[in-house]
Amino acid sequence: MTRRTARLAAALAAALLLTACTGGGDGPAPAAAPPTKHPVFGEKLERQVFLALRRTQKEGGNARFTQTLTFESAKGRAVRTVSGRLDFAGGTGEATIRWQVPEAYSEEVKDLLLGRAPGQGHGDAAGRLHVDGQHLTYRADTSDYWLRYGRADYDTGRATGQGPGALDHLRGTEAAVGGTLLEGLSGTEAVSRSDGTGGRTYRAEMTSTVSALLLPDTIASQLAGEDLGFGLYREKKPFPVTVTVDGRGMITHARADLSQLLGKKGSPFRDVTAVRMELALSGIGTSKPSAAAEGTVLPAGRTVRTVWEVEAGHCVDFTTGQQNVELVADIPCSRTHDGRVLAQVSFGGSAYPGASAAKGQARDACRRAYRRASADWTGEADEKGTYWFMWSDERSWRRDGGGRAVCYVVTPKGADRDSGARDAS
Known part of the structure; x- marks a missing residue:
C-alpha cells in the first residue's frame, strides 16, 4: 500500500467512525429541549x-x-x-x-x-415576640419575663367587654x-x-x-x-x-x-x-428563627387576668401586650412590679349614679382602704401618701349589676404618671 493509499484509508475510517457516532446523516437532527417554564413569570x-x-x-x-x-x-x-x-x-x-x-x-x-397603663400613662413602646404553632409569647421591654399565650388565652379581652387585645x-x-x-x-x-x-x-x-x-x-x-x-x-x-x-x-x-x-x-x-x-x-433560606423564647416564661392563662380579679396584697404589671387597660399580669411580689393592689370594693346593686358620683364613691372607698392597708403595701408607693383607683363606667356598672372600685399603689418601676385617677391620703 502506498503512503497516499494509506492516508485515504485512514480518512475513510475516520469518516465512518464519525457517521457511527452521530447516528448517520440521513435523518433530521434531534430537536432541542423546550425551555423550562418559569414557575412565576411564566403564568398569567x-x-x-x-x-x-x-x-x-x-x-x-x-x-x-x-x-x-x-x-x-x-x-x-x-x-x-x-x-x-x-x-x-x-x-x-x-x-x-x-x-x-x-x-x-x-x-x-x-x-x-x-x-394605656393605669397610673403610668402610655403603654410600652417596645417589646419582643415569639410565635409557634401553639403559643404566642410576648415580653415588654420593661419586663424581665415573657408571657406565653395559648390559643385560648390571648383573647382574654373578652372578659372585660372591650373586645380582643x-x-x-x-x-x-x-x-x-x-x-x-x-x-x-x-x-x-x-x-x-x-x-x-x-x-x-x-x-x-x-x-x-x-x-x-x-x-x-x-x-x-x-x-x-x-x-x-x-x-x-x-x-x-x-x-x-x-x-x-x-x-x-x-x-x-x-x-x-x-x-x-x-x-x-x-x-x-x-x-x-x-x-x-x-x-x-x-436572607431567604438562611434566616431561621430561634426555637423558643429564652429566659423566664410565665403562662398567660394563669398570670393575665382582669384587674378586678386580683386579690388585695397581690402585685401586678400593666404591660401584658394586649393594650387593654383592664388586663394585668398578676405576678409574685418578689419580682419587680408596677403596682400592688390594696383592696377590691363593691358598691352592691345600686343604680348607676353618674360618672362624677361614681368616681367620687371610688375615691372615698379607696381613701379608707389606703388608711387601713398594711404599711408594707402602702410603703411601696413611689409617691408617699398617694394611692390610685379604677372604677366602673356606666356600661360595666349595668353589666355587673352594680359598681366597684379597685385601689392600688404604683411602685417606683412605673413612670410618666396618669392624671385624674389618684388621690392623697
Missing part, C-alpha cells in the same frame, strides 16, 4: 404576585423581615417597626416591635397606638408573625409589571378587606369602612400595592398605601394625612 400576569408568595413560603423556607406601619401628619410621623425572622415551613417566627410616636400627637391617638393580629396566617403585608398578598392581583435585573416589580391591587388582618383592632376600628362584623371592613376600592420579586420568583419587597381608610367622622386620626405599610424580606 394577574396571578404572579400570589404565586410569588407561595414560592417564597414553600421554596424559600425562611427569611428575615422588616415591616413598617407609618402614619403621616403635620404633627410628625408615627412609625411602628416590626422586624425579625420567619420560618414558613416550621410555622415559627420571632420579632421585635417598636413604636416611635411624636410628642405632638394627641393623647387619644397615643392611647390607640401604645395603649392587640396581640390578636400578631398571630399570622401567611406567616407565623402576623400584621405584615404577607397577609394580603394572596388576595393581590398584578395589573402591570416592569422588568429589572433578573426580577420584576409589579403594580398591583390588594383587596381592602384585609385591613382587619394588617392592623390591630384598636386602630382598624377608628378608621373608615363599613363594619361587617368579625373584624372585617369593606372598602370601595382595593389598596394600591407595589411588589418586587427576584429572579427566582421570591418576594423581596412590598409597599401598600392604606390612606383610603382615613376619613371616618370623629376619628382620632383626623389629623393624619396618609397611612402606609412597607415590607422587606431578605
